[in-house]
Amino acid sequence: MDEKEVLHGYVIDSHIWVGHKRICFGIAEDQTIEFPYMMCVYESEGYMYPVCDKLHCFDNFPEAVHAYANKISESAKELEDRRAAIVGVDDPSCLKAEDVVDISWEDSIKGKVVAVKERSLTHGYEDVINKRLIPALGEYEMEELTPMILQRYIVDLSQKGNTKTGKGLAPNSVSCIILVLHSSLSMAYVLGLTKEIHVDKIKRPKTSEKPIESFTKAEQKIIEQAVLADKRDKMFGIILCLYTGLRIGELLALEWSDIDFTKAELSVTKSCYDGQDENGKSCRITGTPKTESSKRTIPIPKQIIPHLREIKKRSTSKYVVGNGSKIITVRSYQRSFELLLQKQKISHHGFHALRHTFATRAIECGMDVKSLSEILGHKNPTITLKRYVHSFMEHKREYMNRLGKLF
Numbered sequence: 001m002d003e004k005e006v007l008h009g010y011v012i013d014s015h016i017w018v019g020h021k022r023i024c025f026g027i028a029e030d031q032t033i034e035f036p037y038m039m040c041v042y043e044s045e046g047y048m049y050p051v052c053d054k055l056h057c058f059d060n061f062p063e064a065v066h067a068y069a070n071k072i073s074e075s076a077k078e079l080e081d082r083r084a085a086i087v088g089v090d091d092p093s094c095l096k097a098e099d100v101v102d103i104s105w106e107d108s109i110k111g112k113v114v115a116v117k118e119r120s121l122t123h124g125y126e127d128v129i130n131k132r133l134i135p136a137l138g139e140y141e142m143e144e145l146t147p148m149i150l151q152r153y154i155v156d157l158s159q160k161g162n163t164k165t166g167k168g169l170a171p172n173s174v175s176c177i178i179l180v181l182h183s184s185l186s187m188a189y190v191l192g193l194t195k196e197i198h199v200d201k202i203k204r205p206k207t208s209e210k211p212i213e214s215f216t217k218a219e220q221k222i223i224e225q226a227v228l229a230d231k232r233d234k235m236f237g238i239i240l241c242l243y244t245g246l247r248i249g250e251l252l253a254l255e256w257s258d259i260d261f262t263k264a265e266l267s268v269t270k271s272c273y274d275g276q277d278e279n280g281k282s283c284r285i286t287g288t289p290k291t292e293s294s295k296r297t298i299p300i301p302k303q304i305i306p307h308l309r310e311i312k313k314r315s316t317s318k319y320v321v322g323n324g325s326k327i328i329t330v331r332s333y334q335r336s337f338e339l340l341l342q343k344q345k346i347s348h349h350g351f352h353a354l355r356h357t358f359a360t361r362a363i364e365c366g367m368d369v370k371s372l373s374e375i376l377g378h379k380n381p382t383i384t385l386k387r388y389v390h391s392f393m394e395h396k397r398e399y400m401n402r403l404g405k406l407f
Helices: 003-008 061-087 097-110 118-137 147-160 171-190 217-229 233-244 248-253 305-314 330-343 353-364 369-376 381-387 389-404
Strands: 010-012 016-024 032-044 047-050 265-268 271-276 282-287 296-299
Touching (some): 147 171, 233 353, 248 271, 381 389
Antiparallel strands (some): 010 016
């Protein structure tokens, strides 16, 4: 294979796709660059499936192809080895779902068929397999697992999937189960362990949107006064959420170094959640924010800055919401907030209601949806509009009533 063929893109050794990538960063022809790359693939039924998500770029490409071919082909060959290890029989259709779904999901993670954060993998998706899919569907042989059976299973989850209450699971929980199911069965098909099952055709049961729960202006004022009267500096985080829209994980992971007092702004670069260490003990785990768009810089109202300065002077913790050398867990801070509301006789809406209250007040003050979306860390303004459509409508109605006074 000569260099010209490589640049046009070919599959070599049945496992390596090599070609070139063109990037245009202007209009003129000399503003277009091309660079060669290769990636590991797996071929099945005439389709190519990427095994790794990284594009391997080289300056000296032809030599690099042959030097790297053996190494990268081993990665793709893993799929064949996995299949042989699982199957061990001539007819994979007689395999039971529990023999396939777990290992197929693991392969879909390794092959980056679906991107999963470590937190979600540990605390969510593995539970879906072990506590949901295998108990409910594990005894089915793969050839028996039809879209109709899967659809009935999803409907049951939506109607009575909560084992504690007997009620239906939340829409997000159902979507999570469908995601794992889809990814596992898709990888099982690639591995040749099952016929293609069109999981993408499963209909999610219709659900009514829950109304956004936020505090009234009067309730917000009571909460603020109670926080300022509290001698514990850690409670000021509640006010910080009311005026920045931070999520609780983002608040507790916020360090003093993340606040620029000169510019009056804070940077969200981390988030945290309650988990377990390697010994099984409860602990707080810090990682990346919820999504890439969650990494953001938020202006802090100038009225909040003096309070933060005073708290920093007294603080012996690197965290804005700290308690000396002790780490405050998400659950313990939620509990502190619950107790504050109980003491003030305010209905408890959950800690996230502080974020909703911030968004509601921002809309009432006339903030545009794009700015609000960026401050909240939403992926796009459409999400913000959909979530706070009622608040935006009330805001528009207020403006229309002002306009009507001219009549």
